[in-house]
Amino acid sequence: QSALTQPASVSGSPGQSITISCTGTSSDVGRYSYVSWYQQHPGKAPKLMISDVSDRPSGVSSRFSGSKSGNAASLTISGLQADDEADYYCSSYTSTTTLVFGGGTKVTV
Amino acid sequence: EVQLVESGGGFVQPGGSLRLSCVGSGFTFRSYWMTWVRQAPGKGLEWVANIDRDGSERYYVDSLKGRVTISRDNAKNSVYLQMNGLRDVDTAVYYCARDAPDAYYAMDVWGQGTTVTVSS
Numbered sequence: 001q002s003a004l005t006q007p008a009s010v011s012g013s014p015g016q017s018i019t020i021s022c023t024g025t026s027s028d029v030g031r032y033s034y035v036s037w038y039q040q041h042p043g044k045a046p047k048l049m050i051s052d053v054s055d056r057p058s059g060v061s062s063r064f065s066g067s068k069s070g071n072a073a074s075l076t077i078s079g080l081q082a083d084d085e086a087d088y089y090c091s092s093y094t095s096t097t098t099l100v101f102g103g104g105t106k107v108t109v
Numbered sequence: 110e111v112q113l114v115e116s117g118g119g120f121v122q123p124g125g126s127l128r129l130s131c132v133g134s135g136f137t138f139r140s141y142w143m144t145w146v147r148q149a150p151g152k153g154l155e156w157v158a159n160i161d162r163d164g165s166e167r168y169y170v171d172s173l174k175g176r177v178t179i180s181r182d183n184a185k186n187s188v189y190l191q192m193n194g195l196r197d198v199d200t201a202v203y204y205c206a207r208d209a210p211d212a213y214y215a216m217d218v219w220g221q222g223t224t225v226t227v228s229s
Contacts, residue, residue, distance in 0.1 A: 001171060003153070036215040038154070045204055045219035046146075046154065051212035089154050093214040097168050099144075099156040 004029065004090055004102035011108040017078040020105045022090035023071060028100055030071035034093035037066055037075045040104075041086045049088075050075060077107070085109045111135040111218050115205045118223030121195055125227070129190040131205030131220055139163070139183035142208035144216055145190045147201040147225075155201075159208065160188065195227045 005023040012018040022029065022037075029035055035053045038046040048057055050066035053073060063078045073092070077084055090102040117129040131143070144159040158169045158179040167179050178191040188205060202224050206216035 032213075034213040034215075036212070038216075040154075045221055046216075047219070048209065048215055048217045051209055051215035051217075055212065057209070057212075057217055091154075091156070091214070096171075098170055099159070099214045101154045101156060104153040 001028075001094055001096065001098060001100045004092060004100055006088075006090060006102035006105045008103075009106045009108065012077075012080045014080055014082065014109060016080050017076060018080060018107065020075045020077075020088055020090075020107070022073040022075070022092075022102050024073075024092050024100070025071055027095040028092040029068065029073055031095060032093045033068065035066065035068055035073040036091045037064075038089045038091070039084075039086045040089065046089065080109050082109050111207075113205050113207065113218055113220035115203065115220040115223035118203065118225045120226045120228065122229055123196055123227055125195050126191070126193045127195065127225060129192070129203055129205075129223055129225070131188045131190075133186045133188075133207065136207070136218075138186040141210065143179075143181060143188040144206045144208055145179060145188075146204045146206055146216070147199075148204070148222075149198070149201040152201075157203070158190065159214075192225070195225075197227050199225060200227045201225060 037050040054066040145157040181188040202222040205220040207218040209217035
């Protein structure tokens with residue numbers, strides 16, 4: 001199972017909006033609405049930010065939103081803040097009952 | 110407080126074995142699927158395996174099939190990862206995670222990780 005494709009880095013200024021893409025195939029992102037997004041600060045465990053394409057867990061800021069079209073999913077962070085600087089990973093359920101992650105995107109504010 | 114605590118990591122020679130453990134607290138452990146995810150130094154996340162609530166269903170990443178076994182003991186609120194035939198590429202931080210109750214294959218609670226180093 002190949003990793004999902006994410007840009008290596010995305011940057012933005014405070015207050016701006018950025019979007020991180022996550023491209024898969026018809027066997028994962030394109031087939032299922034089970035895409036999640038995680039935020040990871042250096043030396044810390046990942047934190048779930050979005051599940052099932054666009055659902056925000058309790059406690060996650062509404063500045064984070066997710067969407068999907070075809071084989072690609074996206075995470076948008078609006079009103080960028082300094083603490084948003086982190087690595088972000090997408091993941092998708094696959095047709096082989098496994099989970100695949102993207103390679104990760106470093107967000108710089 | 111909902112918490113997961115991993116243990117069992119350490120240094121091991123190539124070809125060796127390790128058994129990682131993860132204890133959950135603050136929630137009804139037996140009601141959740143559990144997952145192991147690893148992260149090699151400076152690299153991204155890699156899903157390793159997961160197990161259903163009673164241990165009857167287990168799924169593994171293809172690259173590790175035959176070398177790892179996930180199991181659980183709900184009486185001890187614990188999930189395990191037995192790793193055999195370890196290689197240098199298995200060097201990573203191994204995270205235990207709880208599957209979110211209202212999402213599919215999404216992990217909402219993570220441990221702090223335990224480090225496995227495979228080296229001669």
